[in-house]
Each structure stands twice: as structure tokens, then as C-alpha cells.
Amino acid sequence: MRERQTNEREKVILVGCQLPHVDDERFFYSMEELKSLAHTANGDVVMVVTQKRETIHPATYIGKGKVEELSRLVEQFAPDVVIFNDELSPSQNRNLSRQLEARIIDRTQLILDIFAQRARSKEGKLQVELAQLEYLLPRLSGQGTELSRLGGGIGTRGPGETKLETDRRHIYRRIDEIKAQLKLVAEHRERYRERRKKNHVFQISLVGYTNAGKSTLFNRLTDADSFEENLLFATLDPLTRKLTLPSGYTTLLTDTVGFIQDLPTTLVAAFRSTLEEVKEADLILHIVDSSNPDYYHHEKTVYELLDELDVSSIPIVTVYNKRDMIHPDFVPGAQTPSVTISALDPNDLQQLRQFIEKIVIDLMDCYYVFIPSFEGKLLAQLKAETILRDLHYNEQSGMYECKGYILPSHPLNGQLRKYQN
Known part of the structure; x- marks a missing residue:
């Protein structure tokens, strides 16, 4: 969602459908979470509409009567956006857009929108754009005028602003580009992980x-x-x-x-x-x-x-x-x-x-070793790379008595075996 220049919060109506397998308490928390998501996206919830149904209506998500009620509420409150607490199918979104004079988005679009706001790194931005484009693809066909209201606001950040008549081939091309870039970023991340592993x-x-x-x-x-x-x-x-x-x-x-x-x-x-x-x-x-x-x-x-x-x-x-x-x-x-x-x-x-x-x-092995005083490098490594509980110098033997804990996979284990008591 894009914040308006005046930082004005957008008016939002939330819509949820409770199915038989979801108890009242669970459904309440789900709607509260949707309200928190809307708040995070700079929305101000002015009304919450819910309905109990045996199944989701295949054409409009909620029943015909509820759609009519929602239509009257849209006229009354003039919300900027109506957010549904499930992922709407492309046909449900089209049908609802025809009947309601407001922008229609679903829970998935809302989460994608928040992610678009929060992404700071190049990788994060690419990942969000990829998710948005893959969400958008099946919703392109037959949506000419219904989504002409996509002028900005909740659910329209990033690729959501793309004109709906955009050539599918362009989107497919962009998806391939993003995947190629993410592959390079992932390879870089993997090299960084390998370096951390080598440092144990x-x-x-x-x-x-x-x-x-x-x-x-x-x-x-x-x-x-x-x-x-x-x-x-x-x-x-x-x-x-x-x-x-x-x-x-x-x-x-x-x-x-x-x-x-x-x-x-x-x-x-x-x-x-x-x-x-x-x-x-x-x-x-x-x-x-x-x-x-x-x-x-x-x-x-x-x-x-x-x-x-x-x-x-x-x-x-x-x-x-x-x-x-x-x-x-x-x-x-x-x-x-x-x-x-x-x-x-x-x-x-x-x-x-x-x-x-x-x-x-608890995930480490215990060690008890006697290290010669000339093994200064090994002693320094024990201090830096293990949990050294006890370090005592024996003047008679010229040895350091060391007790502590070390990861089982740490390469120092091989050296320590030479100095075990």
C-alpha cells in the first residue's frame, strides 16, 4: 500500500466468512489479525462484516444477501478499499468488483503489500515483486474495467500498479529476470554461509x-x-x-x-x-x-x-x-x-x-587437556572458539590445564586429542 502524501489513513471495510470447522474464538482472532494487518498497511477500519456459511460462495465468497448488505455499507461509509479475509479467486474478485463501488483486495494482496513496504534489501524487493507478479498473472484475463480503480493505496504497491492490459509475455519475461537475479543473490548468500561454516x-x-x-x-x-x-x-x-x-x-x-x-x-x-x-x-x-x-x-x-x-x-x-x-x-x-x-x-x-x-x-563435547606453553596459538583459539571454563598454569610442568566445551565438528578436536590427560 502506498501512503498518501498527507499520510492520511485509508478507510477500510473488512469482510470474513466463518466456516463450520472454525470455532467462534478462532474466527474472532483471525479477524483481529486482519485488522492489525490493515493497520500496518496504513488503513483505518470503519466496519467489519462477517457471515457464517457452510461453504464459501464460489462466485462472490459471501452470499448474495450479504453482498447486497455490503454494497449498502460501501455507499454509506465510502471506503477506499474492501479487504476479504481469504484469498479470492480471480472470478470472485471480478464479480465483487462489478457489484461494489470500492477497490477489492484479499488477505494475500494485503500481506504482499505490507511486504512491499517493508523490503529494504535488493533481495527482499525482488522476492516481493516475484510473489506479486505470480499472484497477478492468473488475475489478468478479463479484468479490463473492473480494476480500473487501481489508482494507488492499499494493495497497489510495487507491481500491483501494473496496468491490467500489460502483455503477459512482459510479465513472464520479468519473472524470469527476477528468478535469475535471485539465483545470483542466493549463490552469494550460500558462499557467505560456507565462509561462516569454515570459521566454525x-x-x-x-x-x-x-x-x-x-x-x-x-x-x-x-x-x-x-x-x-x-x-x-x-x-x-x-x-x-x-x-x-x-x-x-x-x-x-x-x-x-x-x-x-x-x-x-x-x-x-x-x-x-x-x-x-x-x-x-x-x-x-x-x-x-x-x-x-x-x-x-x-x-x-x-x-x-x-x-x-x-x-x-x-x-x-x-x-x-x-x-x-x-x-x-x-x-x-x-x-x-x-x-x-x-x-x-x-x-x-x-x-x-x-x-x-x-x-x-549441552550441544558440545567436554574437553580436559594440558597444553604446552609454546602452543600460544592453540590457547588463543580455545579462548576464542570454545567455551573455556578453567585455565590454570602449572609452573612445575610448564603446561596449561584447560577445561571447557567444544563443538563436536570443530577441527580443533584433532589437536586437543594429542594433549588429553
């Missing part, structure tokens, strides 16, 4: 539902300047910074894009290379907003997306955030090791660092 740095990825507080936590733990705000998808491009644990051991912490229910499949595919960062992690920190009444489904959504990424072999720990605003019905339910903190509390952050260090040590 312990890598941690932050994952979680959007607005769980990942960027706030990332900034507090690393003294970084990742964008943080109480908005959905405040972070889009992954950032990696050093995180020093209480022992002095240095790890790399990566902040990733937030997950969300019903994330458009085009976006999951487009951002796969970005999410590959998660696959390279030695440890995943799953951040959960303990103040959100729907935290359980947020956890479930994240685990489903992690399953799609096939990261089952990577250890996961859960960090329940926003302890200072915890929901009265909150009960930690993680099947993984967990800790409850507030990212704004320095004491909690120190507790989290200690918690992370304990988990890291």
Missing part, C-alpha cells in the same frame, strides 16, 4: 510469529539497530549480528521474517532462500508472544512452517516473550526447553543469555 561459528536463528518481539530481542541481545515497532512484519530482511554469551563465547544471531497464518504460498516460495538461514542454524530460538491470547495457534503455525523447511534435526528452544504483559490464560506449552522473559528487562536478557549458553554447552 555457532549460529542461532530467531524465528516466530510476526510481532512476537524478535527484532526487539535481537537488538537488545546484539546492540544492533534492526527496525522494531508494534506492527506486523516490522522486519523482512534477515540480519545477522554477533551475540556474546556470559562466558565470552561468540555466536552469530540471525533475525528472520515473521511467520503468519495462511502465509501466501507465493511468499513462502519467494522467501525460501531467505528462510534457508534457518536451515543453517545450530540452534533455533522460537520466540512466542505470551501476551497474545492466540499464542497457541501462533506456535502451531510456526512449527508447521518449520516442518515445511525440514529443520527437524536442528535443536529448538522456546522463548516466551513479553512477560510484563503476559495474558492471564497463558500456560507454557512448549515441548522444548523454554524460558519466559521480557525483552525490555536487562535482568531477563542476562537470564536468557545464560539459558542460551546452557543449551549451547
Whole structure:
């Protein structure tokens, strides 16, 4: 969505359809999330329209009577845009556009629009454009006049501004160009990952539902300047910074894009290379907003997306955030090791660092070696690349007695075997 020059918020009507398999509470939270998405896209919700149906109406999403009611509300409130809480088919969008005097977009377009606002890196922008073009393609035919209202605003950022009569061949060509560019970016990212692997740095990825507080936590733990705000998808491009644990051991912490229910499949595919960062992690920190009444489904959504990424072999720990605003019905339910903190509390952050260090040590091997004093380089490496718990110099033997923990795959293991007691 494009903000108007006056920063005026656009008037929005939300529309949702509740099916039998969705209970009232779940549907309520889904509509609340849609409202938050609209707010993030600079929209001001003036009315919410809902309907219970056995199935989605194949032609208009909601029933005929509800469309007529919605038409009267559009006349009354004169909204800039009407947003539907599902992905509309091309024919549903066309039919609704004919009957309603407002711009029609769906949940997918709204999320794509927010991503278009948030993308900062070249890769992020390319990925969003690719997702938008792939969404747009099947919706081009037969939409001549219906979408002539695409003048700007929510749902029209980036390629959404493309005139609908644009030649399909041009779009296909652009998609091929973007994929070629993304392939080069992905190869560069892979080379960077390989370099990190060779340096044998312990890598941690932050994952979680959007607005769980990942960027706030990332900034507090690393003294970084990742964008943080109480908005959905405040972070889009992954950032990696050093995180020093209480022992002095240095790890790399990566902040990733937030997950969300019903994330458009085009976006999951487009951002796969970005999410590959998660696959390279030695440890995943799953951040959960303990103040959100729907935290359980947020956890479930994240685990489903992690399953799609096939990261089952990577250890996961859960960090329940926003302890200072915890929901009265909150009960930690993680099947993984967990800790409850507030990212704004320095004491909690120190507790989290200690918690992370304990988990890291559990993934390491213990060593107890005697290093000759002439092995200065090896001693320096032990201090920098392992968790060195005890270092004592024995004057009689001229040896350093060293105790600590090291990653099983670290090449220093071979040298340490020579000096084991």
C-alpha cells in the first residue's frame, strides 16, 4: 500500500466468512489479525462484516444477501478499499468488483503489500515483486474495467500498479529476470554461509510469529539497530549480528521474517532462500508472544512452517516473550526447553543469555587437556572458539590445564586429542 502524501489513513471495510470447522474464538482472532494487518498497511477500519456459511460462495465468497448488505455499507461509509479475509479467486474478485463501488483486495494482496513496504534489501524487493507478479498473472484475463480503480493505496504497491492490459509475455519475461537475479543473490548468500561454516561459528536463528518481539530481542541481545515497532512484519530482511554469551563465547544471531497464518504460498516460495538461514542454524530460538491470547495457534503455525523447511534435526528452544504483559490464560506449552522473559528487562536478557549458553554447552563435547606453553596459538583459539571454563598454569610442568566445551565438528578436536590427560 502506498501512503498518501498527507499520510492520511485509508478507510477500510473488512469482510470474513466463518466456516463450520472454525470455532467462534478462532474466527474472532483471525479477524483481529486482519485488522492489525490493515493497520500496518496504513488503513483505518470503519466496519467489519462477517457471515457464517457452510461453504464459501464460489462466485462472490459471501452470499448474495450479504453482498447486497455490503454494497449498502460501501455507499454509506465510502471506503477506499474492501479487504476479504481469504484469498479470492480471480472470478470472485471480478464479480465483487462489478457489484461494489470500492477497490477489492484479499488477505494475500494485503500481506504482499505490507511486504512491499517493508523490503529494504535488493533481495527482499525482488522476492516481493516475484510473489506479486505470480499472484497477478492468473488475475489478468478479463479484468479490463473492473480494476480500473487501481489508482494507488492499499494493495497497489510495487507491481500491483501494473496496468491490467500489460502483455503477459512482459510479465513472464520479468519473472524470469527476477528468478535469475535471485539465483545470483542466493549463490552469494550460500558462499557467505560456507565462509561462516569454515570459521566454525555457532549460529542461532530467531524465528516466530510476526510481532512476537524478535527484532526487539535481537537488538537488545546484539546492540544492533534492526527496525522494531508494534506492527506486523516490522522486519523482512534477515540480519545477522554477533551475540556474546556470559562466558565470552561468540555466536552469530540471525533475525528472520515473521511467520503468519495462511502465509501466501507465493511468499513462502519467494522467501525460501531467505528462510534457508534457518536451515543453517545450530540452534533455533522460537520466540512466542505470551501476551497474545492466540499464542497457541501462533506456535502451531510456526512449527508447521518449520516442518515445511525440514529443520527437524536442528535443536529448538522456546522463548516466551513479553512477560510484563503476559495474558492471564497463558500456560507454557512448549515441548522444548523454554524460558519466559521480557525483552525490555536487562535482568531477563542476562537470564536468557545464560539459558542460551546452557543449551549451547549441552550441544558440545567436554574437553580436559594440558597444553604446552609454546602452543600460544592453540590457547588463543580455545579462548576464542570454545567455551573455556578453567585455565590454570602449572609452573612445575610448564603446561596449561584447560577445561571447557567444544563443538563436536570443530577441527580443533584433532589437536586437543594429542594433549588429553
